[in-house]
Amino acid sequence: MYLITNGLIVTEDAILQGYDLLIQDDRIAKIALQGEIEPHEEVEIVDARGGYVSPGFIDIHSDYIEHMAAPRPTSLIDFELSLIETEKHLVSHGITTMYHSLAIFKAGEFNYRPIREPENMRRLVDQIEQTHQSKHLVRHRFHARFEIDNIEEIDQLKNYITEEKVHLISFMDHTPGQGQYRDLEGYRETLKGYNDLSDEQIVDIINDHQSKEKLTTEGLQEIAQLAAEYNIPIASHDDDTIEKLEIVESFGAEISEFPITMEVAMKAKEKGMHTVAGAPNVILGKSHNGNLSASEAVKNQCIDILCSDYYPASLLHAVFVLENKYQMNLIDMFKLVSLNPAKALNIDHDIGSIAEGKKADVLIIEKNERDYPVITTVFVDGQVMQRTNYRR
Known part of the structure; x- marks a missing residue:
């Protein structure tokens, strides 16, 4: 049992000051005014030192592994x-x-993996x-990205x-001329960044991709129906038109x-879909492909989930960048990386x-002297997975 005290507890509706949080076994047993929960010898007191006590982050999309x-x-x-090293x-x-x-x-023209x-x-x-x-630190799940x-x-x-x-299943189409690579000039520049190719070779590559057989x-509906039988959520990827949204919506x-x-993101929200953007996009201030600005989309309430994509540290920092730089509500920003992905999944x-009653996946987040957020304690299923002490 753990009693977390002296923290700012981030709930779904408020940030509670002057409250304690009791963890018993793998659950959040109680949240009460400071001093109401009587500590005893079986309870370890955890001092949050004024930091945020937040839900653990749920990363819906990352190829970091x-x-x-x-x-x-x-x-x-x-x-x-x-x-083992990734977790x-x-x-x-x-x-x-x-x-x-x-x-x-399939093998592509970019760096071979x-x-x-x-x-x-x-x-x-x-x-x-x-x-x-076997022994592990976090929950591992498989998100199948099918080209x-x-x-x-x-x-x-x-x-x-x-x-x-x-x-989780997502259907992808990286054919140049649509989706992520709708800007063919941008696609050409990306290719040249990975390979020493002539203009003629690039034209051949584009033609080859555009003529390939696709599912x-x-x-797609057959796979989606099978996924539905197993209660697997389905995602589309790089939606660039309203028409594509309607197609992906038709198969679930x-x-x-x-x-x-922004137009496509807004339409997806109108349709009741969950929308995902990359947290690196937030901390970089833009898309690395010149597409949607995640920060602007969050401000316009048409992105409700952030994923780390390729940079795990970005989830934590994006939450506070959106609060500090864009004056967004901190409770809602935490939801981008916790409750909202949980709902989508x-x-x-x-x-x-x-x-109370939920799994005790809990973080203690403090700020360093330069106002960067730092995670000092991590609980998963009510167990301490990591503690970090910063020294001067």
């Missing part, structure tokens, strides 16, 4: 070791539930599934679903990841907010 498992094109690290990073950044976004993706080879993908998916059978031209791996995706290894709408997608424009009955 791919970088940890394959840091170089010719280097493939043992997958069990990769997950050390995640817990230090307050991520207590991670949806590892593994790309079921051996982790995306089908056999390596299968091994890593199996390893994610096995994490909870719709990867026809050869459709059956494997279905196997993952029926084996109950998938916890049909009927094929309730999450729009990385809408390309249908896990908010158990995690995602500080409330």
